[in-house]
Amino acid sequence: SQQGEEDPQALSIQEGENATMNCSYKTSINNLQWYRQNSGRGLVHLILIRSNEREKHSGRLRVTLDTSKKSSSLLITASRAADTASYFCATAPREGGGADGLTFGKGTHLIIQP
Amino acid sequence: SAVISQKPSRDICQRGTSLTIQCQVDSQVTMMFWYRQQPGQSLTLIATANQGSEATYESGFVIDKFPISRPNLTFSTLTVSNMSPEDSSIYLCSVTGQLNTEAFFGQGTRLTVV
Numbered sequence: 001s002q003q004g005e006e007d008p009q010a011l012s013i014q015e016g017e018n019a020t021m022n023c024s025y026k027t028s029i030n031n032l033q034w035y036r037q038n039s040g041r042g043l044v045h046l047i048l049i050r051s052n053e054r055e056k057h058s059g060r061l062r063v064t065l066d067t068s069k070k071s072s073s074l075l076i077t078a079s080r081a082a083d084t085a086s087y088f089c090a091t092a093p094r095e096g097g098g099a100d101g102l103t104f105g106k107g108t109h110l111i112i113q114p
Numbered sequence: 115s116a117v118i119s120q121k122p123s124r125d126i127c128q129r130g131t132s133l134t135i136q137c138q139v140d141s142q143v144t145m146m147f148w149y150r151q152q153p154g155q156s157l158t159l160i161a162t163a164n165q166g167s168e169a170t171y172e173s174g175f176v177i178d179k180f181p182i183s184r185p186n187l188t189f190s191t192l193t194v195s196n197m198s199p200e201d202s203s204i205y206l207c208s209v210t211g212q213l214n215t216e217a218f219f220g221q222g223t224r225l226t227v228v
Binding site for chain 1: 120147149155158172208215218221222
Protein backbone atom coordinates (compact mmCIF):
# COMPACT_ATOMS: atom_id res chain seq x y z
CA SER A 1 0.00 0.00 0.00
CA GLN A 2 1.09 3.58 -0.48
CA GLN A 3 3.02 5.03 2.45
CA GLY A 4 1.84 8.57 2.11
CA GLU A 5 1.29 11.61 0.07
CA GLU A 6 3.51 13.78 -2.01
CA ASP A 7 2.73 17.29 -2.99
CA PRO A 8 2.39 18.85 -5.29
CA GLN A 9 1.27 16.10 -7.67
CA ALA A 10 2.46 18.25 -10.55
CA LEU A 11 4.79 21.23 -10.64
CA SER A 12 5.74 23.42 -13.59
CA ILE A 13 8.47 26.05 -13.19
CA GLN A 14 10.84 28.07 -15.33
CA GLU A 15 14.37 26.92 -15.94
CA GLY A 16 16.70 28.35 -13.33
CA GLU A 17 14.08 28.45 -10.58
CA ASN A 18 14.11 26.19 -7.55
CA ALA A 19 11.70 23.26 -7.23
CA THR A 20 10.46 21.98 -3.90
CA MET A 21 8.59 18.73 -3.43
CA ASN A 22 7.18 17.36 -0.20
CA CYS A 23 6.54 13.86 1.04
CA SER A 24 4.70 12.53 4.06
CA TYR A 25 4.76 9.01 5.43
CA LYS A 26 2.92 7.07 8.10
CA THR A 27 5.14 4.52 9.82
CA SER A 28 8.51 4.46 11.59
CA ILE A 29 11.35 4.41 9.13
CA ASN A 30 15.00 3.44 8.91
CA ASN A 31 15.61 5.81 6.01
CA LEU A 32 13.87 7.82 3.34
CA GLN A 33 15.03 7.93 -0.25
CA TRP A 34 14.23 10.03 -3.29
CA TYR A 35 14.13 8.65 -6.82
CA ARG A 36 13.69 10.12 -10.27
CA GLN A 37 11.85 8.43 -13.13
CA ASN A 38 12.02 9.64 -16.71
CA SER A 39 9.09 8.80 -18.97
CA GLY A 40 8.01 5.59 -17.24
CA ARG A 41 11.45 4.01 -17.33
CA GLY A 42 13.52 2.63 -14.49
CA LEU A 43 14.09 4.62 -11.33
CA VAL A 44 17.32 6.42 -10.55
CA HIS A 45 18.35 6.86 -6.94
CA LEU A 46 18.99 10.48 -5.99
CA ILE A 47 19.66 10.66 -2.27
CA LEU A 48 19.12 8.74 0.97
CA ILE A 49 18.60 10.29 4.38
CA ARG A 50 18.60 8.22 7.53
CA SER A 51 16.12 8.63 10.35
CA ASN A 52 18.74 10.21 12.61
CA GLU A 53 19.65 12.84 10.00
CA ARG A 54 17.82 16.11 9.47
CA GLU A 55 19.35 17.46 6.28
CA LYS A 56 21.50 16.21 3.46
CA HIS A 57 22.98 17.75 0.33
CA SER A 58 24.11 16.28 -2.96
CA GLY A 59 25.03 18.68 -5.73
CA ARG A 60 21.91 20.73 -6.53
CA LEU A 61 19.76 18.55 -4.27
CA ARG A 62 18.86 19.28 -0.69
CA VAL A 63 16.75 16.90 1.36
CA THR A 64 15.27 17.50 4.78
CA LEU A 65 13.65 15.02 7.12
CA ASP A 66 11.37 15.76 10.05
CA THR A 67 10.60 12.48 11.81
CA SER A 68 8.31 14.20 14.33
CA LYS A 69 6.06 15.29 11.46
CA LYS A 70 6.82 12.22 9.35
CA SER A 71 7.67 14.41 6.40
CA SER A 72 10.50 15.13 4.00
CA SER A 73 11.22 17.70 1.32
CA LEU A 74 13.37 17.63 -1.78
CA LEU A 75 14.74 20.90 -3.12
CA ILE A 76 16.28 21.09 -6.57
CA THR A 77 18.11 24.36 -7.04
CA ALA A 78 18.81 26.12 -10.34
CA SER A 79 16.55 23.75 -12.25
CA ARG A 80 17.37 22.61 -15.78
CA ALA A 81 15.22 21.24 -18.58
CA ALA A 82 16.84 17.84 -18.00
CA ASP A 83 15.33 17.78 -14.51
CA THR A 84 11.89 17.23 -16.06
CA ALA A 85 10.78 13.88 -14.63
CA SER A 86 8.65 12.26 -11.96
CA TYR A 87 10.09 12.28 -8.45
CA PHE A 88 9.19 9.73 -5.79
CA CYS A 89 10.00 9.44 -2.14
CA ALA A 90 10.33 5.94 -0.73
CA THR A 91 10.69 4.72 2.82
CA ALA A 92 12.45 1.72 4.27
CA PRO A 93 10.77 0.49 7.46
CA ARG A 94 12.55 0.61 10.79
CA GLU A 95 11.68 -3.03 11.41
CA GLY A 96 12.82 -5.78 9.08
CA GLY A 97 16.52 -5.01 9.11
CA GLY A 98 16.49 -3.82 5.52
CA ALA A 99 15.04 -7.02 4.15
CA ASP A 100 11.76 -5.38 3.24
CA GLY A 101 11.02 -3.55 0.04
CA LEU A 102 10.41 0.16 -0.19
CA THR A 103 7.09 1.93 0.20
CA PHE A 104 6.67 4.68 -2.35
CA GLY A 105 4.82 7.96 -2.24
CA LYS A 106 2.51 8.99 -5.05
CA GLY A 107 5.10 11.11 -6.77
CA THR A 108 5.47 14.62 -8.15
CA HIS A 109 5.62 15.23 -11.89
CA LEU A 110 8.05 18.10 -12.43
CA ILE A 111 8.14 20.05 -15.67
CA ILE A 112 10.90 22.58 -16.28
CA GLN A 113 9.94 25.15 -18.88
CA PRO A 114 12.92 26.33 -20.99
CA SER B 115 26.19 -0.52 -7.37
CA ALA B 116 24.30 -3.13 -9.35
CA VAL B 117 23.34 -3.33 -13.00
CA ILE B 118 20.02 -5.02 -13.71
CA SER B 119 18.93 -6.35 -17.08
CA GLN B 120 15.21 -6.84 -17.39
CA LYS B 121 13.50 -8.55 -20.31
CA PRO B 122 11.31 -7.97 -22.22
CA SER B 123 11.27 -4.20 -22.17
CA ARG B 124 7.71 -4.18 -23.44
CA ASP B 125 5.07 -6.55 -24.70
CA ILE B 126 1.50 -6.58 -25.90
CA CYS B 127 -0.36 -9.71 -24.83
CA GLN B 128 -3.77 -11.24 -25.33
CA ARG B 129 -6.02 -11.56 -22.32
CA GLY B 130 -5.97 -15.00 -20.73
CA THR B 131 -2.33 -15.61 -21.59
CA SER B 132 0.75 -15.41 -19.33
CA LEU B 133 3.99 -13.46 -19.58
CA THR B 134 7.25 -14.22 -17.81
CA ILE B 135 9.57 -11.32 -17.06
CA GLN B 136 13.23 -11.98 -16.45
CA CYS B 137 15.59 -10.04 -14.20
CA GLN B 138 19.36 -10.59 -14.29
CA VAL B 139 21.74 -8.85 -11.89
CA ASP B 140 25.47 -8.43 -12.46
CA SER B 141 26.31 -9.41 -8.88
CA GLN B 142 25.02 -11.79 -6.24
CA VAL B 143 22.27 -10.35 -4.08
CA THR B 144 20.22 -11.83 -1.29
CA MET B 145 16.96 -9.98 -1.84
CA MET B 146 15.22 -9.21 -5.09
CA PHE B 147 12.02 -7.21 -5.21
CA TRP B 148 9.25 -6.98 -7.79
CA TYR B 149 7.11 -3.86 -8.14
CA ARG B 150 4.11 -2.90 -10.23
CA GLN B 151 3.46 0.62 -11.50
CA GLN B 152 0.00 1.09 -12.91
CA PRO B 153 -0.51 3.84 -15.51
CA GLY B 154 0.13 7.25 -14.01
CA GLN B 155 0.61 5.79 -10.56
CA SER B 156 3.41 5.11 -8.13
CA LEU B 157 5.18 1.84 -7.45
CA THR B 158 3.62 -0.90 -5.36
CA LEU B 159 5.62 -3.82 -4.01
CA ILE B 160 4.38 -7.16 -5.30
CA ALA B 161 6.73 -9.56 -3.56
CA THR B 162 10.19 -10.16 -2.17
CA ALA B 163 12.18 -13.06 -3.61
CA ASN B 164 14.88 -14.84 -1.63
CA GLN B 165 17.04 -17.49 -3.17
CA GLY B 166 16.10 -20.92 -1.93
CA SER B 167 12.78 -20.03 -0.38
CA GLU B 168 9.25 -19.11 -1.35
CA ALA B 169 8.66 -15.51 -2.29
CA THR B 170 6.87 -13.32 0.23
CA TYR B 171 3.83 -11.57 -1.25
CA GLU B 172 2.33 -8.26 -0.19
CA SER B 173 -1.32 -7.83 0.61
CA GLY B 174 -3.40 -7.98 -2.55
CA PHE B 175 -0.94 -10.12 -4.50
CA VAL B 176 -1.07 -13.93 -4.65
CA ILE B 177 1.28 -16.60 -5.89
CA ASP B 178 -1.22 -18.09 -8.33
CA LYS B 179 -1.44 -14.78 -10.18
CA PHE B 180 2.21 -13.71 -9.86
CA PRO B 181 4.41 -16.80 -9.49
CA ILE B 182 8.06 -15.95 -8.87
CA SER B 183 11.17 -18.02 -9.30
CA ARG B 184 14.58 -17.33 -7.75
CA PRO B 185 16.87 -20.14 -8.86
CA ASN B 186 20.15 -18.42 -7.90
CA LEU B 187 21.58 -15.23 -6.42
CA THR B 188 21.66 -13.29 -9.71
CA PHE B 189 18.38 -14.16 -11.42
CA SER B 190 14.63 -14.04 -10.87
CA THR B 191 11.48 -14.27 -12.92
CA LEU B 192 7.99 -12.90 -12.39
CA THR B 193 5.09 -14.40 -14.30
CA VAL B 194 1.85 -12.51 -14.80
CA SER B 195 -0.74 -15.25 -15.23
CA ASN B 196 -4.14 -15.32 -16.90
CA MET B 197 -3.78 -11.68 -17.84
CA SER B 198 -6.58 -9.17 -18.08
CA PRO B 199 -6.46 -5.53 -19.23
CA GLU B 200 -6.21 -4.51 -15.54
CA ASP B 201 -2.74 -6.08 -15.49
CA SER B 202 -1.49 -3.47 -17.96
CA SER B 203 1.34 -1.83 -16.02
CA ILE B 204 5.07 -1.39 -15.82
CA TYR B 205 6.71 -4.19 -13.84
CA LEU B 206 10.09 -3.48 -12.28
CA CYS B 207 12.61 -5.61 -10.47
CA SER B 208 14.91 -4.14 -7.88
CA VAL B 209 17.81 -5.09 -5.64
CA THR B 210 19.70 -3.48 -2.80
CA GLY B 211 23.44 -3.78 -2.52
CA GLN B 212 23.44 -3.85 1.25
CA LEU B 213 20.66 -3.70 3.78
CA ASN B 214 19.10 -0.28 4.29
CA THR B 215 20.92 1.33 1.39
CA GLU B 216 19.85 2.58 -1.98
CA ALA B 217 17.91 0.33 -4.34
CA PHE B 218 18.73 -0.32 -7.97
CA PHE B 219 16.05 -0.86 -10.56
CA GLY B 220 15.77 -2.53 -13.91
CA GLN B 221 14.41 -0.47 -16.79
CA GLY B 222 11.01 -2.06 -16.38
CA THR B 223 8.71 -4.13 -18.54
CA ARG B 224 5.81 -2.20 -20.02
CA LEU B 225 2.95 -4.67 -20.37
CA THR B 226 -0.21 -3.97 -22.34
CA VAL B 227 -3.00 -6.54 -22.23
CA VAL B 228 -5.57 -6.39 -25.01
